[in-house]
Amino acid sequence: MLDDTGTVLGLLSVLLVSVATLAIGSWGLRLSRTTSDFFVASRSVRPRLNGFAISGEYLSGASFLGIAGLVLSNGAEMLWYPVGWTAGYLVLLCLVAAPLRRSGAYTLPDFAEARLHSRGVRRASALLVVVIGFLYLMPQFQGAGVALETTTGLPPWAGGLAVAVVVLLNVLAGGMRSVTFVQAFQYWLKLTALLLPLVFLVLVWLGDGGRSPADPGLVSAGVDGLAWADPIDFAGDHPLYSTYSLMVATFLGVMGLPHVVVRYYTNPDGRAARQTTLAVLALLGAFYVLPPVYGALGRLYAPGLAASGSDSVVLALPGVMVGGLGGDLLTALLTAGAFAAFLATSSGLTVAVAGVLTQDVTSRRLEGVTGFRVSAVVAVVVPYLLSLVTREVGVATVVGLAFAMAAATFCPLLLLGIWWRGLTARGAVAGLVAGGLLTGAAVVDNLVVDRTGGWIASLVGQPAAWAVPLAFLTMVVVSRLTRSQVPAHTSRFLVRLHTPETVRVDQG
Amino acid sequence: MVLDGLRSRWWRTRQLGTDADHATFRTLHTASLASPALRRGLTAETADRALRHLRGLLGTAAVALADTDTLLGYDGLSTHHTAQARALAARAVAASATVVAGRAELACDTEGCLVGHAIATPLVIDDRVAGALVALAGAPSASLLRATEEVASWVSGQLELAELDEQRHRLARAEVRALRAQISPHFIYNSLGAIASFVRTDPDRARELLLEFADFTRYSFRQHGEFTTLTEELRSVERYLLLEQARFGERLRVVLQVAPEVLGVTIPFLCLQPLVENAVQHGLEREGGGVITIVARDADRECLISIEDDGAGQDPERIRAVLAGEAAGDSVGLANVDERLRTTFGDDYGLVVETAPGAGTRVLVRVPKFAPGLTP
Numbered sequence: 001m002l003d004d005t006g007t008v009l010g011l012l013s014v015l016l017v018s019v020a021t022l023a024i025g026s027w028g029l030r031l032s033r034t035t036s037d038f039f040v041a042s043r044s045v046r047p048r049l050n051g052f053a054i055s056g057e058y059l060s061g062a063s064f065l066g067i068a069g070l071v072l073s074n075g076a077e078m079l080w081y082p083v084g085w086t087a088g089y090l091v092l093l094c095l096v097a098a099p100l101r102r103s104g105a106y107t108l109p110d111f112a113e114a115r116l117h118s119r120g121v122r123r124a125s126a127l128l129v130v131v132i133g134f135l136y137l138m139p140q141f142q143g144a145g146v147a148l149e150t151t152t153g154l155p156p157w158a159g160g161l162a163v164a165v166v167v168l169l170n171v172l173a174g175g176m177r178s179v180t181f182v183q184a185f186q187y188w189l190k191l192t193a194l195l196l197p198l199v200f201l202v203l204v205w206l207g208d209g210g211r212s213p214a215d216p217g218l219v220s221a222g223v224d225g226l227a228w229a230d231p232i233d234f235a236g237d238h239p240l241y242s243t244y245s246l247m248v249a250t251f252l253g254v255m256g257l258p259h260v261v262v263r264y265y266t267n268p269d270g271r272a273a274r275q276t277t278l279a280v281l282a283l284l285g286a287f288y289v290l291p292p293v294y295g296a297l298g299r300l301y302a303p304g305l306a307a308s309g310s311d312s313v314v315l316a317l318p319g320v321m322v323g324g325l326g327g328d329l330l331t332a333l334l335t336a337g338a339f340a341a342f343l344a345t346s347s348g349l350t351v352a353v354a355g356v357l358t359q360d361v362t363s364r365r366l367e368g369v370t371g372f373r374v375s376a377v378v379a380v381v382v383p384y385l386l387s388l389v390t391r392e393v394g395v396a397t398v399v400g401l402a403f404a405m406a407a408a409t410f411c412p413l414l415l416l417g418i419w420w421r422g423l424t425a426r427g428a429v430a431g432l433v434a435g436g437l438l439t440g441a442a443v444v445d446n447l448v449v450d451r452t453g454g455w456i457a458s459l460v461g462q463p464a465a466w467a468v469p470l471a472f473l474t475m476v477v478v479s480r481l482t483r484s485q486v487p488a489h490t491s492r493f494l495v496r497l498h499t500p501e502t503v504r505v506d507q508g
Numbered sequence: 509m510v511l512d513g514l515r516s517r518w519w520r521t522r523q524l525g526t527d528a529d530h531a532t533f534r535t536l537h538t539a540s541l542a543s544p545a546l547r548r549g550l551t552a553e554t555a556d557r558a559l560r561h562l563r564g565l566l567g568t569a570a571v572a573l574a575d576t577d578t579l580l581g582y583d584g585l586s587t588h589h590t591a592q593a594r595a596l597a598a599r600a601v602a603a604s605a606t607v608v609a610g611r612a613e614l615a616c617d618t619e620g621c622l623v624g625h626a627i628a629t630p631l632v633i634d635d636r637v638a639g640a641l642v643a644l645a646g647a648p649s650a651s652l653l654r655a656t657e658e659v660a661s662w663v664s665g666q667l668e669l670a671e672l673d674e675q676r677h678r679l680a681r682a683e684v685r686a687l688r689a690q691i692s693p694h695f696i697y698n699s700l701g702a703i704a705s706f707v708r709t710d711p712d713r714a715r716e717l718l719l720e721f722a723d724f725t726r727y728s729f730r731q732h733g734e735f736t737t738l739t740e741e742l743r744s745v746e747r748y749l750l751l752e753q754a755r756f757g758e759r760l761r762v763v764l765q766v767a768p769e770v771l772g773v774t775i776p777f778l779c780l781q782p783l784v785e786n787a788v789q790h791g792l793e794r795e796g797g798g799v800i801t802i803v804a805r806d807a808d809r810e811c812l813i814s815i816e817d818d819g820a821g822q823d824p825e826r827i828r829a830v831l832a833g834e835a836a837g838d839s840v841g842l843a844n845v846d847e848r849l850r851t852t853f854g855d856d857y858g859l860v861v862e863t864a865p866g867a868g869t870r871v872l873v874r875v876p877k878f879a880p881g882l883t884p
Binding site: 044045104105106107110113114117180265266267268351355358359488496 | 553739768769771772774808809877878880881882883
């Protein structure tokens with residue numbers, strides 16, 4: 001599968017994507033700003049463009065490589081991941097998007113401070129942003145290692161290091177992060193990189209007779225078609241619980257991802273925030289159709305990968321099914337797409353984490369730019385080291401855990417903060433601490449101990465279904481106990497969150 | 509961390525001070541609980557929040573707070589004495605002195621009523637009586653009289669601070685008003701003159717300019733709000749520049765580069781307008797006119813706005829004096845904007861002016877994307 005041409009092409013595509021990213025990072029800002037047309041209003045970011053940008057930053061390596069691997073090795077139940085990652089935006093659309101924009105907050109700690117007037121809640125939120133960011137960055141580096149290993153034969157740590165270095169350089173050089181156009185372009189790059197090879201692969205498959213991967217008679221890697229296509233056939237002894245828990249984590253976790261929330265600030269008002277979310281739903285829905293097809297084809301053509309290294313199925317298929325120079329070229333395109341996915345998400349997360357670190361930790365000791373640089377280094381190095389020392393867990397699994405933690409911490413804070421008058425600062429802190437500790441313990445257990453079977457394995461593997469309700473409960477109960485401390489401005493603030501901008505009320 | 513806090517508290521109570529010290533600490537702590545409410549002025553809401561703690565301070569059966577018109581709040585037992593407390597407070601306000609009432613004046617039929625004695629002390633802010641504090645207790649005592657007067661004077665101090673805060677806000681609002689008034693005269697005169705010159709030669713353009721002028725004045729003279737969004741402010745700046753271009757024609761060229769990501773940032777109302785006005789003024793000092801460059805950039809948590817002209821430039825020392833409030837002159841707007849940015853976002857966010865004679869001027873404004881409590 002690996003030959004010299006393939007290796008050269010693979011390395012070349014990675015190099016190309018890295019150089020392009022760095023170039024856009026340092027010069028793109030100027031290029032996209034040389035127009036000097038009048039009338040600012042016509043230049044505000046349209047919801048659809050912002051939707052592209054959010055999708056471009058959101059679609060990570062876990063989406064690009066991880067899902068196909070999971071579908072190949074575990075079967076159709078893994079489709080719940082992309083379903084949840086998309087459906088999370090539906091919850092965001094209905095309950096959070098517009099009020100969050102109207103609150104004027106730029107980051108999640110900003111929202112906590114504005115809503116509860118408390119430095120304590122701010123600090124707790126900042127800490128959680130950093131932890132969730134680390135947890136989300138870690139699998140990005142791990143996945144990049146897998147991608148490079150498949151295409152170029154480099155050891156896994158080298159790929160992660162390459163992404164870490166490029167991300168760090170990119171962020172330190174000024175970052176492409178907030179340039180909406182660049183991020184919107186990222187979406188198209190990823191979609192094309194996945195769609196174009198798939199067209200060829202599907203043609204080959206049709207040429208071979210087009211056998212269904214779910215055919216009951218087809219036994220691939222020891223799994224027959226029926227078992228493979230079962231949507232609630234989760235590994236472990238309690239598949240139904242695992243399925244629901246995963247749904248809770250992903251549906252409610254999206255709103256707590258630090259790099260998603262900051263992009264909402266770009267929307268001019270609450271209405272545009274909703275329209276943006278609607279666009280994101282459509283764009284993610286379109287994208288997520290593709291990776292599972294790779295997984296399904298992998299079941300037919302590369303069953304050997306199901307047991308070992310299923311994350312590399314997307315990159316391996318063109319070599320197996322098309323072969324020759326054509327296969328190498330398609331693999332190179334997929335490598336470029338995967339690398340772009342790792343870079344975009346990692347850069348966004350690094351800036352978000354470094355920003356929080358700068359504001360709430362280093363700014364007291366270090367001056368301006370130095371503080372941000374130190375924070376950026378910390379934000380990249382810590383998760384990279386973690387990705388080396390922890391046992392190998394699937395890319396999507398760790399991302400799933402990051403979602404579970406976001407769902408058990410920021411989801412209660414946002415939902416109760418937006419929809420309930422009774423929330424107090426102490427209640428919020430108690431809920432954040434409870435949710436963070438419970439899911440944190442589950443994360444550590446997952447990364448260190450290898451469990452199989454029994455309730456414990458299921459509960460720890462998918463902690464959201466019990467951790468999220470407990471976090472909500474803690475927040476509500478402690479808030480009721482401290483009800484005399486409801487912030488004085490609560491009613492005014494909620495009026496502001498829920499009144500459309502076109503309605504003329506005193507929104508101060 | 510929580511455990512740490514608990515232990516250190518336990519440590520302190522065991523190790524620090526005598527019983528008398530503890531009583532002092534307790535008293536100071538209770539006072540500190542009451543002060544945030546009082547620092548927001550004397551209203552029914554703040555009285556309600558403060559009274560609980562004031563009762564803790566005095567240790568009486570009930571306490572009440574009144575302003576000069578009515579009783580704002582009553583906290584404690586025997587609420588049937590509310591009306592009498594109000595009457596007593598009114599007497600204290602009228603007399604501007606402490607008034608004491610015995611059992612005869614506090615007659616009631618309730619069995620086992622704990623209130624048989626009341627003290628009302630006026631609250632004085634800046635030599636003006638603003639209300640009264642009423643303490644209702646079981647029996648008269650000299651120490652209660654003394655304590656009530658001391659607490660009343662402490663409350664008065666807090667209310668004075670509240671008044672000070674309010675005055676500072678009033679001052680900021682007055683500054684915005686002053687700025688509105690400052691823009692108008694010569695700009696209005698010149699714009700109308702420029703528009704008049706187009707009425708015969710290019711009536712359509714004259715009409716457009718007149719409409720721009722109307723929108724510009726409506727924004728600049730708007731009455732509500734100290735804050736606005738960058739979009740609104742830039743829109744107004746554009747109108748202003750359009751009108752100035754009508755007057756100066758080719759001599760005034762404008763380059764505008766705005767990152768769409770920062771358009772929603774909240775900024776103090778009219779904080780760019782004076783800077784642009786200065787830039788136009790200085791940029792046109794040179795023969796052949798000049799270029800005004802306005803750039804708004806996104807820097808993650810902050811928005812960076814720069815306003816630059818390629819005019820004659822100024823003496824940096826003079827600008828420093830203007831910003832320090834030591835010199836007046838044509839850059840009053842500069843000092844005003846600097847002052848308002850500092851009061852809004854903190855001293856880190858003052859104006860930065862880069863200039864030298866013959867090298868043009870660049871003014872840099874830095875604004876955080878989020879600052880608690882700001883709404884456009």
